[in-house]
Amino acid sequence: MHISEYEAIAHKLDQEDVLANFRNEFVSNDFIYLDGNSLGKLPKKTIELQRQVLENQWGNGAITSWNAHWLDLPIRLAEKIAKLVGADTDEIFVGDNTSINLFKLAFAALSFQKDKKEILTDENNFPGDLYVLQGLVNQHFKEHKLIISENIGSQIYFEENIFAQIKKNTALLSLSAVAYKSAYRYDMAALNIHAHAHGALTIWDLSHAVGAIPINLHETNTDMAVGCTYKYLNGGPGAPAFLYIRKDLQSALQNPISAWFGHAAPFKFSSNFESSNSIQKMATGTANILSLAAIEPGLDIHLAAGIENIYQKSKQMSSFLLEMATEYLVPFGFEIASPIDVKKRGSHISLGHSEGYRISQAMIQPKQPMVKIIPDFRPPNYIRLGLAPLYNSYSEIFQTVKRLIQIIDSQEYMQFDSEIKGVT
Numbered sequence: 003m004h005i006s007e008y009e010a011i012a013h014k015l016d017q018e019d020v021l022a023n024f025r026n027e028f029v030s031n032d033f034i035y036l037d038g039n040s041l042g043k044l045p046k047k048t049i050e051l052q053r054q055v056l057e058n059q060w061g062n063g064a065i066t067s068w069n070a071h072w073l074d075l076p077i078r079l080a081e082k083i084a085k086l087v088g089a090d091t092d093e094i095f096v097g098d099n100t101s102i103n104l105f106k107l108a109f110a111a112l113s114f115q116k117d118k119k120e121i122l123t124d125e126n127n128f129p130g131d132l133y134v135l136q137g138l139v140n141q142h143f144k145e146h147k148l149i150i151s152e153n154i155g156s157q158i159y160f161e162e163n164i165f166a167q168i169k170k171n172t173a174l175l176s177l178s179a180v181a182y183k184s185a186y187r188y189d190m191a192a193l194n195i196h197a198h199a200h201g202a203l204t205i206w207d208l209s210h211a212v213g214a215i216p217i218n219l220h221e222t223n224t225d226m227a228v229g230c231t232y233k234y235l236n237g238g239p240g241a242p243a244f245l246y247i248r249k250d251l252q253s254a255l256q257n258p259i260s261a262w263f264g265h266a267a268p269f270k271f272s273s274n275f276e277s278s279n280s281i282q283k284m285a286t287g288t289a290n291i292l293s294l295a296a297i298e299p300g301l302d303i304h305l306a307a308g309i310e311n312i313y314q315k316s317k318q319m320s321s322f323l324l325e326m327a328t329e330y331l332v333p334f335g336f337e338i339a340s341p342i343d344v345k346k347r348g349s350h351i352s353l354g355h356s357e358g359y360r361i362s363q364a365m366i367q368p369k370q371p372m373v374k375i376i377p378d379f380r381p382p383n384y385i386r387l388g389l390a391p392l393y394n395s396y397s398e399i400f401q402t403v404k405r406l407i408q409i410i411d412s413q414e415y416m417q418f419d420s421e422i423k424g425v426t
């Protein structure tokens with residue numbers, strides 16, 4: 003198809019886009035932002051809300067704001083996150099970061115599953131998650147073995163290997179629902195069934211899934227989950243994360259950090275720790291109120307837009323991008339490193355190229371006055387294009403592919419250093 007036909011299709015899809023107005027809920031930038039899967043854009047409401055929390059709640063209210071506003075905040079956020087992930091409010095704790103939440107849940111699960119000695123994950127899992135599991139085995143669960151399933155023969159598809167590696171001795175299966183590099187989307191329900199049949203518990207990391215694709219923790223029979231709020235959910239840099247434990251498992255699991263906000267009655271100031279029975283048992287210390295408050299506008303936008311609408315647009319956007327990329331980028335040496343089957347992918351597309359890093363630099367800092375595009379880069383050579391249905395348009399996707407063609411055609415990327423620096 004001639005490239006101008008893609009431009010016309012993009013224009014038409016933008017006009018028909020039922021979510022088009024949600025773009026106005028976010029600050030505008032002079033670049034095309036394709037990194038919503040790393041750090042979501044700032045909702046305009048968050049700016050005013052932060053001012054209110056600072057001036058009215060902290061400034062005017064000082065400590066009285068704990069009772070007036072802050073004690074209820076994590077629970078109100080849990081209620082909203084629960085709606086996005088198909089869980090109940092009393093199964094979600096909001097706070098700490100994803101790594102800490104994974105540590106707490108994995109520690110608790112391994113302690114509960116005393117007689118089983120294997121933890122199963124895979125090399126597509128987020129490295130930070132692998133580090134947490136490695137640390138548990140190296141420092142505490144020294145008789146346990148961490149098995150990192152490898153991709154055999156393919157960068158993307160290998161779910162079958164994992165099914166085969168779940169055994170009687172598997173205590174815990176810990177995977178990402180959507181792989182951070184390839185966007186491969188796992189069959190959570192099928193893996194949970196298989197794990198349960200072998201007596202294993204599961205922890206799913208939802209960081210690259212929540213806010214972009216529908217998740218139903220009840221329907222998929224998920225035992226535990228963690229996820230972050232600063233990617234598709236637009237909670238802000240380092241925003242607090244969340245965790246989930248299904249109701250009937252909660253009494254069996256103990257937080258390895260017995261801290262005062264997980265106490266049954268923290269404000270009785272008893273000298274002895276007595277764990278809360280609710281999901282609150284997974285709390286540690288005082289909630290990060292300022293950054294918790296910043297999560298709410300993003301959640302409200304998602305609930306107003308509807309996760310099904312968001313997912314429909316995500317699928318249509320990634321399909322449009324893949325179609326253009328196949329026709330116009332593959333001939334320039336790009337490799338499509340995300341699943342072709344729309345049902346098997348999340349909301350970002352990875353494009354491999356031997357000059358991936360320098361190409362991503364040219365997108366971010368064009369040498370001539372050209373449209374600036376912000377993707378991210380993951381070694382060894384993947385440019386990730388995060389498609390955030392709430393604020394990205396089809397025309398932006400069109401412009402991105404057009405710009406990539408130009409960068410390769412003109413060899414503009416050759417002007418950039420290939421040494422990787424700072425946050426990519």
Ligand SMILES: *Cc1c(COP(=O)(O)O)cnc(C)c1O
Pocket residue numbers: 099100101102127128130131178182207208209210230243
């Ligand atoms: C982004 C991300 C995290 C982030 O962990 P933090 O501890 O909150 O920094 C964890 N896991 C996955 C899969 C991620 O994509």
